[in-house]
Amino acid sequence: MKNDFYTVASFEYTAEAQVMKGKFMSHGIEVFLKDEHTIDVDPLVSHAIGGVKLQVHLQDKEAAIELYNELRxxxxxxxxxxxxxxxxxxxxxxxxxxxxxxxxxxxxxxxxxxxxxxxxxxxxxxxxx
Incomplete structure (x- = not known):
C-alpha cells in the first residue's frame, strides 16, 4: 500500500486531534496524526508548523471529509x-x-x-x- 495521505484538518492542540481521531477510528477510518509529538514537546510551535494534522489514506478521503463535516x-x-x-x-x-x-x-x-x-x-x- 502506498503512503499517500490527505490532510482532513489541523488542530492547534494534540488533545483536539486525539478526540477527532477517536471518532474517525470508531467509524472505521484509519487516521494518522502528523506533527503530534513535535507539538507535545513544544506547544508554542503549533502555529509555526501548522498544528497537528489529521491525515487519512487517499482512498478514505471522501468518507473522511463527509464525517468531519458532520462532527465539526x-x-x-x-x-x-x-x-x-x-x-x-x-x-x-x-x-x-x-x-x-x-x-x-x-x-x-x-x-x-x-x-x-x-x-x-x-x-x-x-x-x-
Whole structure:
C-alpha cells in the first residue's frame, strides 16, 4: 500500500486531534496524526508548523471529509442557536478567514466578524436582532 495521505484538518492542540481521531477510528477510518509529538514537546510551535494534522489514506478521503463535516462544531449565536446562512438557509456556518487587506492585517480588531457557510460557500455578516 502506498503512503499517500490527505490532510482532513489541523488542530492547534494534540488533545483536539486525539478526540477527532477517536471518532474517525470508531467509524472505521484509519487516521494518522502528523506533527503530534513535535507539538507535545513544544506547544508554542503549533502555529509555526501548522498544528497537528489529521491525515487519512487517499482512498478514505471522501468518507473522511463527509464525517468531519458532520462532527465539526459550527458557530452559534449568543442564545446558543446555530447561525443561519443568509444565502441558502443552511446552519453549517464557520468563522470566515480574515481578509488580506493591509488595514485588517495591522489592526485585526477593526474587521467585523464574518461567517462562511460550509454548504454554499457564501461569506456574510450576521444580522443582529
Amino acid at each position: 462544531e459550527y458557530e452559534v449565536d449568543r442564545r446558543g442557536s446555530r447561525i443561519i446562512c443568509s444565502a441558502c438557509g443552511g446552519n453549517r456556518v464557520l468563522v470566515a478567514p480574515p481578509r488580506k487587506n493591509l488595514l485588517y492585517l495591522l489592526f485585526p480588531f477593526f474587521e467585523p466578524k464574518r461567517y462562511l457557510c460550509n454548504d454554499c460557500g457564501e461569506i456574510f455578516k450576521q444580522e443582529t436582532n
